[in-house]
Amino acid sequence: xxxxxxxxxxxxxxxxxxxxxxxxxxYRLTVNGKTFQVDALSVDQGTLSLxxxxxxxxxxxxENGDEIGTLVRGQVNxxxxxxxxxxxxxxxxxxxxxxxxxxxxxxMPGKVVKVLVKVxxxxxxxxxxxxxxxxxxxxxLKSPKAGKVTEVFAKExxxxxxxxxxxxxx
Amino acid sequence: MPKIRKVLVANxxxxxxxxxxxxxxxxxxxxxVYSEADRSALHVRTxxxxxxxxxxxxxESYLVQERILEVAKQSGADAIHPxxxxxxxxxxxxxxxxxxxxTFIGPPAAAMDAxxxxxxxxxxxxxxGVPVVPGTTEPIGTxxxxxxxxxxIGFPIxxxxxxxxxxxxxxxxxxxxxFDSAWxxxxxxxMSSFGNDAVYIExxxxxxxxxxxxxxxxxYGNTIHLNERECSAQRRHQKxxxxxxxxxxxPELRAKMGEVAVKAAKAVNYVGAGTVEFLVDxxxxxxxLEMNTRLQxxxxxxxxxxxxxxxxxxxxxAEGEKLPLFEAPAPRxxxxxxxxxxxxxxxxxxxxxxxxxxxxxxxxxxxxxxSGVYAGFTVPNYYDPMISKLxxxxxxxxxxxxxxxxxxxxxxxxxxxxxxxxxxxxxxHPEFVGGDYDTSFLTRQHTELLGQEDAQLSEVALLASxxxxxxxxxxxxxxxxxxxxxxxxxxxISPWRLALKSRRR
Numbered sequence: 197x198x199x200x201x202x203x204x205x206x207x208x209x210x211x212x213x214x215x216x217x218x219x220x221x222x223y224r225l226t227v228n229g230k231t232f233q234v235d236a237l238s239v240d241q242g243t244l245s246l247x248x249x250x251x252x253x254x255x256x257x258x259e260n261g262d263e264i265g266t267l268v269r270g271q272v273n274x275x276x277x278x279x280x281x282x283x284x285x286x287x288x289x290x291x292x293x294x295x296x297x298x299x300x301x302x303x304m305p306g307k308v309v310k311v312l313v314k315v316x317x318x319x320x321x322x323x324x325x326x327x328x329x330x331x332x333x334x335x336x337l338k339s340p341k342a343g344k345v346t347e348v349f350a351k352e353x354x355x356x357x358x359x360x361x362x363x364x365x366x
Numbered sequence: 367m368p369k370i371r372k373v374l375v376a377n378x379x380x381x382x383x384x385x386x387x388x389x390x391x392x393x394x395x396x397x398x399v400y401s402e403a404d405r406s407a408l409h410v411r412t413x414x415x416x417x418x419x420x421x422x423x424x425x426e427s428y429l430v431q432e433r434i435l436e437v438a439k440q441s442g443a444d445a446i447h448p449x450x451x452x453x454x455x456x457x458x459x460x461x462x463x464x465x466x467x468x469t470f471i472g473p474p475a476a477a478m479d480a481x482x483x484x485x486x487x488x489x490x491x492x493x494x495g496v497p498v499v500p501g502t503t504e505p506i507g508t509x510x511x512x513x514x515x516x517x518x519i520g521f522p523i524x525x526x527x528x529x530x531x532x533x534x535x536x537x538x539x540x541x542x543x544x545f546d547s548a549w550x551x552x553x554x555x556x557m558s559s560f561g562n563d564a565v566y567i568e569x570x571x572x573x574x575x576x577x578x579x580x581x582x583x584x585x586y587g588n589t590i591h592l593n594e595r596e597c598s599a600q601r602r603h604q605k606x607x608x609x610x611x612x613x614x615x616x617p618e619l620r621a622k623m624g625e626v627a628v629k630a631a632k633a634v635n636y637v638g639a640g641t642v643e644f645l646v647d648x649x650x651x652x653x654x655l656e657m658n659t660r661l662q663x664x665x666x667x668x669x670x671x672x673x674x675x676x677x678x679x680x681x682x683x684a685e686g687e688k689l690p691l692f693e694a695p696a697p698r699x700x701x702x703x704x705x706x707x708x709x710x711x712x713x714x715x716x717x718x719x720x721x722x723x724x725x726x727x728x729x730x731x732x733x734x735x736x737s738g739v740y741a742g743f744t745v746p747n748y749y750d751p752m753i754s755k756l757x758x759x760x761x762x763x764x765x766x767x768x769x770x771x772x773x774x775x776x777x778x779x780x781x782x783x784x785x786x787x788x789x790x791x792x793x794x795h796p797e798f799v800g801g802d803y804d805t806s807f808l809t810r811q812h813t814e815l816l817g818q819e820d821a822q823l824s825e826v827a828l829l830a831s832x833x834x835x836x837x838x839x840x841x842x843x844x845x846x847x848x849x850x851x852x853x854x855x856x857x858x859i860s861p862w863r864l865a866l867k868s869r870r871r
Contacts, residue, residue: 227825236833266834267780270821271823
């Protein structure tokens with residue numbers, strides 16, 4: 197079974213990982229030309245005991261949409277994992293890149309204190325779009341790309357939940 | 367004065383729980399107050415009684431004096447502990463408590479007044495003979511007067527525009543030779559920037575450390591200090607890591623600063639726990655900064671090395687008992703505290719409120735976690751982002767640093783972003799390990815403190831994420847069809863499905 201993974205924001209090509217189940221939560225994995233045999237026992241809700249080549253790793257998981265967050269020995273990684281079918285679907289929706297339509301979501305629950313753009317406005321990459329306040333701090337959310345604002349969902353003075361739609365830039 | 371039998375804790379989160387724990391140890395009943403946003407908070411369930419006080423914003427709930435006093439009367443509390451923040455340094459609240467016949471566990475209103483406002487506190491301290499950052503604060507008329515004053519306080523000095531800020535009209539002067547030209551350019555820049563060429567002089571502190579002295583007084587004028595805390599690891603004037611003893615203090619300097627802090631407290635007839643904050647420069651001169659007339663967030667490090675319970679001492683002092691000791695105990699070993707915040711250091715410390723899915727707190731020898739949260743709790747976005755303070759003790763500083771790092775590696779918080787890794791970065795940084803880190807440390811080393819990505823761990827993460835996706839997809843394929851047919855015969859819900867359910871909320 198082949199999966200495609202992406203770890204960094206700027207990473208263009210997805211890295212393929214081949215996975216072969218050996219039964220009883222044991223697997224053979226191949227990535228970047230290297231093969232690993234792992235014992236992947238799920239010990240708790242969202243926790244994995246993962247000895248790899250004699251090293252013991254405790255992995256904590258956290259899913260956020262298609263992104264899988266991991267905590268391993270103090271390091272946090274966010275990995276986007278898709279199988280072949282999903283990858284094709286996503287290529288069509290172009291969500292693996294900053295090309296095309298970009299939806300800006302609220303990164304935390306809070307209150308919209310300022311909307312800095314209007315529909316139809318041209319914006320530069322990194323330009324502020326919306327200011328959201330949480331825990332007595334104001335945070336400016338910036339445009340991921342240069343383009344045109346096509347939709348504005350955020351309204352000043354309203355409360356927003358985590359991952360609420362704020363602005364669309366195309 | 368009669369014994370206190372029931373305490374209303376006019377606060378929330380970790381400090382409310384911290385205070386209640388000592389009350390329980392002493393056999394004192396506890397009363398919690400909570401806002402709409404804190405209905406599910408841990409401090410509510412920790413208390414014997416709990417009263418709702420209003421909507422989420424603190425000025426409509428935790429800060430409404432009348433409401434807090436009403437609850438105190440209703441619940442039969444004979445004392446109020448304010449914690450830190452909120453009403454803890456509000457002199458009018460102290461007077462209102464007095465009028466209502468309820469003991470305020472803290473200093474008298476007059477002491478708060480005397481230390482409350484910075485310039486007033488500065489004037490009071492000068493009068494009491496406590497060193498303050500030397501400066502004129504008032505503009506100086508002529509260049510001759512200015513030159514003379516600069517020589518008196520000693521170079522380097524800062525020239526500052528009285529009319530404004532933002533670095534305009536500001537000059538650092540290293541010595542007498544540069545003085546005249548710096549004076550003229552500062553004045554002309556002040557004139558062109560603010561239309562006012564008034565300039566004043568302040569001593570420039572090189573590599574300042576923030577070192578504070580814990581003081582304690584009873585109602586009979588007995589006042590002692592309980593040594594220092596080093597709090598120079600700050601970002602945007604917010605303390606992040608604190609330790610005691612300070613790595614830069616000699617026993618002589620400790621004694622000298624302690625003596626001055628006691629003098630400051632006595633000058634305002636202080637009672638209870640208070641903290642006198644100082645700046646210590648590279649030459650180890652120290653200057654009064656301000657006095658906090660309450661219990662500090664970082665008080666546990668003092669408790670570790672003195673063996674005292676400061677909250678218990680506050681309660682005893684409020685009951686009218688005499689101080690149990692007459693001089694500062696010599697610090698035993700070393701203690702470090704780190705503040706765990708719901709925030710993302712990599713994204714400019716953006717707050718990260720939200721639901722905590724899973725929580726595993728460190729334990730083991732000489733580890734203490736003062737927390738205000740639990741797994742399943744939603745950290746509200748109305749209050750301070752600190753969710754816990756982790757403190758450790760070690761026989762030496764080296765041991766304490768190693769233990770703090772070990773404890774941090776055990777800490778797991780899922781669902782929200784925290785600064786745990788950043789804290790580990792601070793404790794591992796050579797400048798922190800060396801011990802001589804000034805107040806600019808965190809800002810200067812920001813990028814390095816965020817930590818480098820370890821390529822090998824990233825590869826492990828890649829493998830783990832792929833496994834996770836595979837196992838998830840397998841479970842989904844198995845559980846989805848059974849939904850319609852109503853028949854998982856085992857009657858169990860797969861833990862993965864449970865996990866997914868909670869995440870979809």
